[in-house]
Amino acid sequence: MMTEVAMMQDMDLIDILWKQDIDLGACREVFDYNHRQKEHELQRQRELEEEKRLHLLREQEKALLAQLQLDEETGEYIPRAQPGAQLQLPIPPLEVTQNVSFTDESSDQAMFFDDYLELLAETFPVAEVENIPVSLDTTLAVPSSSNILMSPEQMPLPPDSLTPGPLPPPLTPLPAPRMSPDLEQAWMELLSLPELQQCLNMQMEDTLETNSYPLPNNPEVQNPNFYAMANIPEGEINSSVVCPEFIGTFDGSVSSMSPPNNFVQMDSETPQLNSNFSSENICDIFYPPVSLEGSSSQQGLEGNQSPTTSEISNKSSFTHMELYSLSPGESFDSGNSNPGSEMPDSDSGLSSNTSRNSSSPTKSAYGDGSFGYSDSDMEELDHNPGSAESDYSEMFSLNFQPDDLDTPLSISTSVGQPQQQNKEPKQYQMELAEENGHSNAPFTKDKNKKRFYVRLPRDEQRAKALKIPMSVDMIINLPVDDFNEMMSKHQLNDAQLALVRDIRRRGKNKVAAQNCRKRKMENILGLEGELDSLKDEKERLLSEKRQNATSLKEMKQQLNSLYLEVFSMLRDEQGNSYSPSEYSLQQSTNGSIFLVPRIKKTLKSKDNHLH
DNA sequence: GCGATTTGTCATGAT
DNA sequence: CTATCATGACAAATC
Numbered sequence: 001m002m003t004e005v006a007m008m009q010d011m012d013l014i015d016i017l018w019k020q021d022i023d024l025g026a027c028r029e030v031f032d033y034n035h036r037q038k039e040h041e042l043q044r045q046r047e048l049e050e051e052k053r054l055h056l057l058r059e060q061e062k063a064l065l066a067q068l069q070l071d072e073e074t075g076e077y078i079p080r081a082q083p084g085a086q087l088q089l090p091i092p093p094l095e096v097t098q099n100v101s102f103t104d105e106s107s108d109q110a111m112f113f114d115d116y117l118e119l120l121a122e123t124f125p126v127a128e129v130e131n132i133p134v135s136l137d138t139t140l141a142v143p144s145s146s147n148i149l150m151s152p153e154q155m156p157l158p159p160d161s162l163t164p165g166p167l168p169p170p171l172t173p174l175p176a177p178r179m180s181p182d183l184e185q186a187w188m189e190l191l192s193l194p195e196l197q198q199c200l201n202m203q204m205e206d207t208l209e210t211n212s213y214p215l216p217n218n219p220e221v222q223n224p225n226f227y228a229m230a231n232i233p234e235g236e237i238n239s240s241v242v243c244p245e246f247i248g249t250f251d252g253s254v255s256s257m258s259p260p261n262n263f264v265q266m267d268s269e270t271p272q273l274n275s276n277f278s279s280e281n282i283c284d285i286f287y288p289p290v291s292l293e294g295s296s297s298q299q300g301l302e303g304n305q306s307p308t309t310s311e312i313s314n315k316s317s318f319t320h321m322e323l324y325s326l327s328p329g330e331s332f333d334s335g336n337s338n339p340g341s342e343m344p345d346s347d348s349g350l351s352s353n354t355s356r357n358s359s360s361p362t363k364s365a366y367g368d369g370s371f372g373y374s375d376s377d378m379e380e381l382d383h384n385p386g387s388a389e390s391d392y393s394e395m396f397s398l399n400f401q402p403d404d405l406d407t408p409l410s411i412s413t414s415v416g417q418p419q420q421q422n423k424e425p426k427q428y429q430m431e432l433a434e435e436n437g438h439s440n441a442p443f444t445k446d447k448n449k450k451r452f453y454v455r456l457p458r459d460e461q462r463a464k465a466l467k468i469p470m471s472v473d474m475i476i477n478l479p480v481d482d483f484n485e486m487m488s489k490h491q492l493n494d495a496q497l498a499l500v501r502d503i504r505r506r507g508k509n510k511v512a513a514q515n516c517r518k519r520k521m522e523n524i525l526g527l528e529g530e531l532d533s534l535k536d537e538k539e540r541l542l543s544e545k546r547q548n549a550t551s552l553k554e555m556k557q558q559l560n561s562l563y564l565e566v567f568s569m570l571r572d573e574q575g576n577s578y579s580p581s582e583y584s585l586q587q588s589t590n591g592s593i594f595l596v597p598r599i600k601k602t603l604k605s606k607d608n609h610l611h
Numbered sequence: 612g613c614g615a616t617t618t619g620t621c622a623t624g625a626t
Numbered sequence: 627c628t629a630t631c632a633t634g635a636c637a638a639a640t641c
Contacts, residue, residue: 480630506619508630508631509632512630515631
């Protein structure tokens with residue numbers, strides 16, 4: 001507790017410094033595409049200033065860290081038993097500063113990673129599409145500007161004493177980003193969706209209005225951050241870049257993670273607030289797990305690591321730990337994920353050398369709790385590009401899917417989360433890709449890996465992702481009047497409205513399809529029953545026919561026998577019997593009976609009639 | 612792994 | 627014109 005108090009004080013100092021930085025000129029303009037070059041210059045100047053500030057901060061933090069030691073299990077800082085060991089790391093303090101600044105930004109209450117994620121989720125959909133490219137450019141143009149807010153570690157550039165020795169190695173070896181061009185292209189396509197743009201614009205306005213952000217004028221500030229955050233997944237590497245410390249600590253893993261150029265640049269370039277924000281978020285996402293997990297699943301890896309690296313990791317984790325300890329990790333998961341669960345993934349990622357490490361943590365953050373979102377995200381991208389959550393999940397999933405979820409998954413499992421959760425994002429992405437019709441290689445690749453989990457209702461996921469304030473049941477089942485009334489009560493952006501309409505349409509159509517199939521089945525059953533009855537009727541009639549034929553035949557026989565009997569009794573004038581072959585008996589209309597010769601039969605009958 | 616069935620969704624036409 | 631319903635067709639999921 002004592003340590004926390006000290007930390008808070010330190011954070012206040014950092015916060016002040018940070019605000020100063022902001023005042024100095026960390027403006028949204030930095031993100032503006034047009035202002036890139038200007039910003040570039042400004043950033044260089046800022047870098048110098050930042051370095052100075054960083055030194056001050058480092059000293060302060062060092063002092064604090066010297067007294068504090070991170071408890072891996074609890075994630076809390078406690079008075080150091082062995083102060084000497086950790087002294088070497090100035091970087092961790094930097095992270096602390098970041099965290100502090102981060103918290104300060106949010107407000108009195110430290111803004112926790114979860115909060116940021118939520119904010120991201122809310123704002124991202126709104127974020128202007130334009131910002132994205134801008135942010136990228138800016139990042140490229142001004143790599144160092146972020147330093148002010150960002151921990152020096154994050155900054156790739158500063159060769160200063162600030163950067164610890166371990167950092168450089170991982171960075172340099174970083175292979176080309178694993179993100180395939182296809183992924184980037186897919187992502188760009190998503191971003192370029194008109195719906196997404198609308199969403200982004202809409203939400204941007206909303207966020208600006210609602211946001212009590214310390215920076216008064218810069219909506220972009222947030223956007224870039226969010227954007228950067230959103231993009232992070234693509235550039236898993238970026239995260240590593242952003243938080244070189246951890247990377248450095250983790251030998252192979254970090255190296256494996258190659259930050260995409262854009263992402264790296266983005267991180268560095270993002271304006272102070274943004275940069276800090278994004279960097280912090282990223283760091284938080286990735287680091288916390290490391291620090292927390294350090295003992296558990298990653299131990300093996302850590303064990304391999306040199307003691308210095310382990311110490312570094314611990315220190316670095318310090319900031320993250322604080323964040324987690326302070327911030328309710330649960331909130332973090334937009335869906336339901338627990339910070340701890342998330343942590344494992346991230347840790348696994350970090351500890352594991354796989355490039356996904358960074359990505360996995362992010363995923364876990366979203367995916368664990370909200371894999372449901374992943375689907376929604378997928379679809380949201382289709383329908384609603386704006387939803388931050390969806391973006392997150394997608395981005396992560398996209399980034400990670402292609403290569404290897406396996407390793408991270410295993411790690412995550414060690415942490416305690418089921419692998420399935422990790423896989424889910426992929427699956428959702430798959431769906432998304434398919435649904436969207438963006439059958440980019442990354443998306444379609446993994447068709448083999450199909451969902452093992454029970455799929456959550458898509459529309460509910462979508463609704464969650466877009467934070468639609470009513471239940472899907474209500475959306476679907478309310479009468480038109482009530483539905484319109486409800487819609488009028490909630491101010492929804494275009495994306496939300498479109499989604500609500502789609503949900504209602506799909507829901508009703510689903511019911512209609514069910515009824516239709518039910519009716520069809522009923523019709524089939526009815527027709528089958530009718531067929532059976534007709535068959536029975538047929539059988540009955542045939543049987544009756546046969547019976548009638550039999551009786552008819554019998555009657556004919558009786559008649560014939562009777563005829564012969566009568567005929568045999570007839571005698572002519574000489575008393576001879578008539579031959580049945582020569583004569584026949586016929587009855588006239590008046591009832592009299594005539595014996596007619598067969599040959600003359602007709603003639604006789606005529607004669608009889610004539611007479 | 613494959614085929615059959617179920618289910619969700621979309622497109623389209625009717626109401 | 628819009629919303630809803632009905633239904634065939636398709637694809638994914640499930641058995």
